[in-house]
Amino acid sequence: MAEEEQKTIVLVTGGFDPLHSGHIAYLEEARQLGDTLIVGLNSDAWLTRKKGKAFMPVDERGAIVDALGCVDKVIGFDEEYDADDSACSFIKDMLEYNPKARIIFANGGDRKIGNILEDSITDSRLMFAQSVGGDDKKNSSSWILKDWEAPKVERDWGHYRELYKGGGFAVKELVINPHSKLTMQKHKHRSETWNLVSGTAHILTGAELPHTKQLILTPSTPVDIPAGTWHQGVNDSDEPAHIVEIWKGSSESQDGPKKRTTHSIHRLGFKRTNCRRSMQTQYT
Numbered sequence: 001m002a003e004e005e006q007k008t009i010v011l012v013t014g015g016f017d018p019l020h021s022g023h024i025a026y027l028e029e030a031r032q033l034g035d036t037l038i039v040g041l042n043s044d045a046w047l048t049r050k051k052g053k054a055f056m057p058v059d060e061r062g063a064i065v066d067a068l069g070c071v072d073k074v075i076g077f078d079e080e081y082d083a084d085d086s087a088c089s090f091i092k093d094m095l096e097y098n099p100k101a102r103i104i105f106a107n108g109g110d111r112k113i114g115n116i117l118e119d120s121i122t123d124s125r126l127m128f129a130q131s132v133g134g135d136d137k138k139n140s141s142s143w144i145l146k147d148w149e150a151p152k153v154e155r156d157w158g159h160y161r162e163l164y165k166g167g168g169f170a171v172k173e174l175v176i177n178p179h180s181k182l183t184m185q186k187h188k189h190r191s192e193t194w195n196l197v198s199g200t201a202h203i204l205t206g207a208e209l210p211h212t213k214q215l216i217l218t219p220s221t222p223v224d225i226p227a228g229t230w231h232q233g234v235n236d237s238d239e240p241a242h243i244v245e246i247w248k249g250s251s252e253s254q255d256g257p258k259k260r261t262t263h264s265i266h267r268l269g270f271k272r273t274n275c276r277r278s279m280q281t282q283y284t
Contacts, residue, residue, distance in 0.1 A: 008034030008102045013087040015042045017055045019064055026133030030106040031070040038073045039065055040090040045079035086117035095123055106132040157182050174243040176235040184232040190249030192225040199241035205231040
């Protein structure tokens, strides 16, 4: 009787919260490495440690991942199973429960041997696959949720996100591209404080133009900009400058709200008509 061929079980782990295109590429490529693909789904507690809170509970995430055609089985972790923020317990259990199988632990593009706890496991049946799904991180659940909670607003000089607004103050994240600068501006109804998080930048500021002075931003020296003061953020370096801006007061511009221009319907060339009758005429 011929000896039974050794089967290969591929293991992957992650939060998949929410599932995105990068995860799909990762899982589909991992499935090609063996006979069976088993997904270890990290706990809600793991997600809370990683990004503050879980977007979807583990049961919901498990049902979504399990519906994928490339996935053979999903095992949800409880908060004790991944308490060390690794898949070590998962891998050891799979080796024990499948004594005749070869195990491949597939890592995505941003996880490498040498910077993961799992490579401490030594077993002749265990192999590690790297850069599964591609070397570059194509997407991220954290990126998706960040864009959903605080959409990125693109500008010629970089981008900003409004992290919070209400109660007479707001918090913004600014990213000034290398060798870029904001427009010179002032705000009659609000003051601002600029805090440098990373990179290098300075502010040109002054009560009247063209008389300005340069204030260097550093992580330990935030710059206060009183209401009615001209200011301009500048990044002369080769790296992006990340800044957190906090303003207090009103969001109105220095000139106040723009006056709304009204036009007569007849002057614009429109005729009043019965909307329902027009739709019936158009679609019948």
